[in-house]
Amino acid sequence: MITQPPGLRHHQGAITLLMVILLVLLASMVGLFTARAVWTERLASNHSVWHAQAQYTAEAALETALTVLEVTLSDPANSLWTSHESAQCAAGFTGIEWQCRGLSLDSGWDTQGHTVQVRVMRDVVRAPHVALVLAEARHAANHAAAQVQQSLYMPTIAPIGVTHKSAPLLTQGCVSEAVAGSTRFCAPNASSCGGSGQNVGTAIHSLFAPDTDGNGLISLAEQQACLNVSAASLQGGGWVTPSTALPTPNPANCDSAVWRTVFGATTPAQIQALSQAQALKGLSASTSPARSVYWIDSPNEWNQSLGSSSTPVLLVFSVTACASQCPRISPSTKIVGTVFLDTQCQDSRATNWHSGTVTGQVAMASGLPNLQAGSQLQWLANHRQAFDWPWPSGIDAQRVQRVRGSWRSGS
Amino acid sequence: MNTSRGLTLIEALVAAAVLGLGILSATTLAMHSLNAGAASHQQITALALANNAVECWRSGPTLCPASAALSTGGDSQSSTTLSGTAYTVRSGVTPTAYAKLQAIQVTVSWRPVSNNTGSSNDNAMAPGSGQLVIRTRVASVPVFVSSTSP
Numbered sequence: 426m427i428t429q430p431p432g433l434r435h436h437q438g439a440i441t442l443l444m445v446i447l448l449v450l451l452a453s454m455v456g457l458f459t460a461r462a463v464w465t466e467r468l469a470s471n472h473s474v475w476h477a478q479a480q481y482t483a484e485a486a487l488e489t490a491l492t493v494l495e496v497t498l499s500d501p502a503n504s505l506w507t508s509h510e511s512a513q514c515a516a517g518f519t520g521i522e523w524q525c526r527g528l529s530l531d532s533g534w535d536t537q538g539h540t541v542q543v544r545v546m547r548d549v550v551r552a553p554h555v556a557l558v559l560a561e562a563r564h565a566a567n568h569a570a571a572q573v574q575q576s577l578y579m580p581t582i583a584p585i586g587v588t589h590k591s592a593p594l595l596t597q598g599c600v601s602e603a604v605a606g607s608t609r610f611c612a613p614n615a616s617s618c619g620g621s622g623q624n625v626g627t628a629i630h631s632l633f634a635p636d637t638d639g640n641g642l643i644s645l646a647e648q649q650a651c652l653n654v655s656a657a658s659l660q661g662g663g664w665v666t667p668s669t670a671l672p673t674p675n676p677a678n679c680d681s682a683v684w685r686t687v688f689g690a691t692t693p694a695q696i697q698a699l700s701q702a703q704a705l706k707g708l709s710a711s712t713s714p715a716r717s718v719y720w721i722d723s724p725n726e727w728n729q730s731l732g733s734s735s736t737p738v739l740l741v742f743s744v745t746a747c748a749s750q751c752p753r754i755s756p757s758t759k760i761v762g763t764v765f766l767d768t769q770c771q772d773s774r775a776t777n778w779h780s781g782t783v784t785g786q787v788a789m790a791s792g793l794p795n796l797q798a799g800s801q802l803q804w805l806a807n808h809r810q811a812f813d814w815p816w817p818s819g820i821d822a823q824r825v826q827r828v829r830g831s832w833r834s835g836s
Numbered sequence: 837m838n839t840s841r842g843l844t845l846i847e848a849l850v851a852a853a854v855l856g857l858g859i860l861s862a863t864t865l866a867m868h869s870l871n872a873g874a875a876s877h878q879q880i881t882a883l884a885l886a887n888n889a890v891e892c893w894r895s896g897p898t899l900c901p902a903s904a905a906l907s908t909g910g911d912s913q914s915s916t917t918l919s920g921t922a923y924t925v926r927s928g929v930t931p932t933a934y935a936k937l938q939a940i941q942v943t944v945s946w947r948p949v950s951n952n953t954g955s956s957n958d959n960a961m962a963p964g965s966g967q968l969v970i971r972t973r974v975a976s977v978p979v980f981v982s983s984t985s986p
């Protein structure tokens with residue numbers, strides 16, 4: 426039998442009490458930690474639900490925004506892109522080329538306590554027909570937020586198509602020069618413009634020549650009568666007109682075949698709106714990226730050189746600018762890109778015009794009589810780059826469509 | 837000697853009382869933890885059922901026959917029992933101000949484990965109600981499918 430020391434025997438109860446208290450404390454700590462773990466799990470499940478709620482609300486906002494955009498953009502006179510709200514540009518979209526707008530959704534929508542924000546952004550230089558729609562839902566009390574985004578094709582412009590003509594001058598009527606041999610029309614394969622190199626291809630392409638003898642055909646004599654440009658000026662390049670007679674363009678109701686050839690289904694209003702959007706964003710020849718589209722209503726002579734072979738520009742001298750006569754481009758001015766004169770099928774509006782030096786293509790909805798000495802037009806293959814935006818083949822550009830694979834989500 | 841025995845008895849009684857209180861507290865805590873854990877499980881299960889219902893509706897009647905009623909603007913209701921809890925899933929489609937935009941609401945309800953395990957500021961689930969509501973919208977704006985993209 427083991428005998429305890431007398432002192433220890435007196436403290437048996439106290440030792441038992443201490444042991445029990447220690448065990449209870451230990452058990453309590455284990456219980457508290459377990460409860461804490463369960464509570465954390467509870468919070469996590471709550472947050473899962475709140476996040477799902479925010480995600481569904483953001484998705485609902487995005488879907489509503491797509492519908493609002495579809496309805497808005499179906500009206501050609503819509504004002505969606507006539508302004509810019511810099512506060513609506515998301516991080517990473519603050520460059521000068523990004524145009525941003527906030528979108529108001531219908532008020533009768535139960536967002537379940539979420540604050541909803543929808544922003545629409547587009548690049549007015551590289552892809553003005555593609556909008557990035559960004560929807561965000563936020564619940565302050567639940568500390569829950571979700572963000573979804575989708576890109577859209579918009580009918581703000583149209584694909585150019587394959588109707589373009591490879592010639593530095595595209596007209597809808599006859600061409601002549603003020604002084605024989607004083608101008609230059611350099612065909613696509615010209616090895617030098619103004620020199621004596623070999624020139625192959627078409628220097629001037631006219632979509633209309635008058636059928637003076639009324640036989641329904643455009644004879645060689647009629648072609649030569651319509652083209653009053655010296656061989657020196659043509660630089661060996663060809664001259665093309667339709668072989669059969671076409672109705673004389675009617676100034677009272679000008680059907681600009683040249684516009685359609687150059688711009689496809691894109692309307693003048695769309696080009697004008699894009700020019701205004703680029704101006705609104707402060708784009709110019711000296712910004713990066715540089716402004717690429719210029720809609721000109723002023724009748725004053727144009728004397729600003731624009732464009733380069735890597736970044737060609739588009740200049741459209743509007744009906745307003747050409748109201749009496751289209752503004753000349755000053756002799757010392759160099760334009761790289763496309764120049765369009767909206768002459769409304771009236772040769773008189775292009776009479777005595779001066780092109781300066783245009784590398785690319787000059788097109789007009791009339792003939793070009795009496796082109797002034799020193800005008801030089803040289804072909805550039807990528808002159809349409811300023812308005813030839815990347816459309817997928819086969820798309821119906823008249824309607825709003827989602828860009829496949831562009832949906833993203835994030836918190 | 838007699839005094840020492842009396843002290844030991846008192847100490848043993850106090851120890852028993854402390855142990856009893858400790859066991860009671862631990863049991864209560866354990867019950868609350870179990871309830872909270874079960875409530876979390878129910879909530880996550882309800883969310884999964886709601887997600888399924890929304891995806892079913894989005895995928896259309898061809899891929900998800902259950903959404904046939906919804907595609908015609910009707911309501912759909914189904915019940916399922918998972919881990920001993922019966923869940924009722926109700927889906928409904930309502931028109932919006934836009935003809936090409938539909939709103940869907942999915943409500944999942946169940947009998948909660950305990951009425952006091954819900955969070956007070958939980959807007960997705962009323963406290964202690966065992967109900968989860970999901971609302972979203974879907975537009976019929978098409979996706980352009982092409983081999984090339986900008």
